[in-house]
Amino acid sequence: MKEAIKIGLLGSGTVGSGVVRVLRENMEEITARVGTRLVLAKVLVRDVKKPRPYLEGVELTDRVEDILEDDEISIVVEVMGGIKPAKDYMLRALAAGKNVVTANKDVVAQYGHELFDMAEAHDADFRFEASVGGGIPIIMPLKQCLTANRITEIMGIVNGTTNYMLTKMSECGASYDDVLKEAQEKGYAEANPSADVDGLDAARKAAILSSIAFNTRISLDDVSVEGITKITPDDIAYAKNLGYVVKLLAIGKETDEGINVRVHPVFLPEEHPLASVNGVFNAIFVRGNAVGEAMFYGPGAGSLPTASAVVADIIDVARDIVNHSFGRVNCTCYRKKVLCPIEKTRSSYYVRLLVEDKPGVLGAIATAFGNADVSLQSVIQTQRDKKEHAEIVAITHCVPHANILTALDVLNALPVVSEVRNLIRVENDRG
Ligand SMILES: NC(=O)C1=CN([C@@H]2O[C@H](COP(=O)(O)OP(=O)(O)OC[C@H]3O[C@@H](n4cnc5c(N)ncnc54)[C@H](OP(=O)(O)O)[C@@H]3O)[C@@H](O)[C@H]2O)C=CC1
Ligand SMILES: N[C@@H](CC=O)C(=O)O
Numbered sequence: 001m002k003e004a005i006k007i008g009l010l011g012s013g014t015v016g017s018g019v020v021r022v023l024r025e026n027m028e029e030i031t032a033r034v035g036t037r038l039v040l041a042k043v044l045v046r047d048v049k050k051p052r053p054y055l056e057g058v059e060l061t062d063r064v065e066d067i068l069e070d071d072e073i074s075i076v077v078e079v080m081g082g083i084k085p086a087k088d089y090m091l092r093a094l095a096a097g098k099n100v101v102t103a104n105k106d107v108v109a110q111y112g113h114e115l116f117d118m119a120e121a122h123d124a125d126f127r128f129e130a131s132v133g134g135g136i137p138i139i140m141p142l143k144q145c146l147t148a149n150r151i152t153e154i155m156g157i158v159n160g161t162t163n164y165m166l167t168k169m170s171e172c173g174a175s176y177d178d179v180l181k182e183a184q185e186k187g188y189a190e191a192n193p194s195a196d197v198d199g200l201d202a203a204r205k206a207a208i209l210s211s212i213a214f215n216t217r218i219s220l221d222d223v224s225v226e227g228i229t230k231i232t233p234d235d236i237a238y239a240k241n242l243g244y245v246v247k248l249l250a251i252g253k254e255t256d257e258g259i260n261v262r263v264h265p266v267f268l269p270e271e272h273p274l275a276s277v278n279g280v281f282n283a284i285f286v287r288g289n290a291v292g293e294a295m296f297y298g299p300g301a302g303s304l305p306t307a308s309a310v311v312a313d314i315i316d317v318a319r320d321i322v323n324h325s326f327g328r329v330n331c332t333c334y335r336k337k338v339l340c341p342i343e344k345t346r347s348s349y350y351v352r353l354l355v356e357d358k359p360g361v362l363g364a365i366a367t368a369f370g371n372a373d374v375s376l377q378s379v380i381q382t383q384r385d386k387k388e389h390a391e392i393v394a395i396t397h398c399v400p401h402a403n404i405l406t407a408l409d410v411l412n413a414l415p416v417v418s419e420v421r422n423l424i425r426v427e428n429d430r431g
């Protein structure tokens with residue numbers, strides 16, 4: 001058997017502790033699969049005094065140099081999170097010729113190219129399977145198993161926290177604040193959970209997935225983002241009555257007008273394959289010109305599921321080391337493609353309005369939509385709040401986003417419209 005391969009772990013929180021557990025519990029199989037033993041040599045944490053019984057016998061440090069300058073460590077696993085200092089540590093590790101495995105979508109989405117360049121320059125591996133979809137294999141399947149395809153669409157539920165929240169709010173009418181707290185307690189949420197609920201976490205994943213799917217660099221700034229903070233129990237109830245569920249989707253599409261990448265809540269028909277993806281589960285639906293439709297499903301966050309992806313990357317890198325192989329798939333963004341602005345994207349919409357309850361209101365609203373070139377598929381009216389007010393819910397036909405924005409301006413200016421309460425896309429298109 002070859003010499004043991006030494007690992008330095010940066011961070012030992014939710015994901016890091018899972019990595020330690022998987023490496024320990026599956027050590028026998030892992031050793032057989034790699035052909036040599038993997039040894040967790042050192043772990044970097046902020047607070048070395050914090051009790052961590054699962055790390056008994058492992059050297060803890062709060063000095064990153066202890067890992068980066070240790071010539072015996074050949075794999076550095078970054079599971080600290082955030083951009084600073086994680087990005088710098090990874091670049092330094094790669095510059096020292098060490099292989100890097102990370103779960104950090106913040107860094108990959110914004111600075112992936114720098115890390116890839118550094119990895120290539122130093123003939124090192126840079127892997128990030130856990131950065132999208134937690135335990136679901138999706139990065140390597142896109143780069144390897146689906147690489148024969150021209151991918152036209154990638155659409156997914158990629159944030160476990162918000163999917164958990166929307167599921168609980170829909171199934172048992174739980175309050176937004178309570179379910180967010182639960183998701184945090186279960187270790188799903190980011191250190192600052194606004195990244196989850198504001199859609200940023202999903203946007204980072206959308207940028208990573210689209211860059212790989214369309215072979216062009218999509219940066220976080222190219223993604224149009226809207227989170228779930230404006231979704232109310234009323235929207236969820238209307239969705240149910242109309243045969244939909246509310247989901248936060250990450251969508252990347254290549255159309256004749258360019259690539260559009262966006263994250264926003266949608267009304268999904270109950271029979272859509274993504275509609276039954278509940279709780280912390282994620283799913284990523286891919287359309288390729290050879291494979292047709294493929295969907296990847298599994299736990300999108302949490303200690304052990306995420307560790308499953310991290311440790312798989314570690315094993316792959318270790319196999320490269322053992323076999324002296326050069327089969328690395330480096331950066332796949334070899335094209336520069338045009339982006340399609342959000343205004344040109346097309347969708348049906350759900351529009352909820354609070355209006356004065358008096359004769360002629362429905363007509364005025366229909367005219368306002370018509371003047372903006374937005375045709376309506378259905379309209380329902382319910383009595384709300386005070387007697388003199390009613391709520392109108394309209395579902396539009398598929399129209400350019402620019403038209404719906406114009407319609408909202410016109411509606412807002414109508415004296416009978418007291419408030420535009422929400423605007424949510426309706427995803428009816430499966431073609
Ligand atoms: N949680 C999840 O389900 C998933 C998380 N991820 C990603 O994995 C990464 C880690 O997430 P998670 O485990 O939840 O985060 P945690 O906050 O639970 O853990 C972070 C760990 O990193 C250490 N750390 C943070 N900053 C520093 C620093 N400056 N110097 C030294 N140590 C530091 C902390 O040390 P100490 O213990 O001393 O505080 C802690 O051990 C993030 O990039 C996240 O986005 C990806 C998929 C799923
Ligand atoms: N906060 C993220 C963790 C995994 O990436 C999520 O909820 O999906």
Ligand code: NA
Pocket residue numbers: 129130131132133134135136137138139309
């Ligand atoms: Na994954």
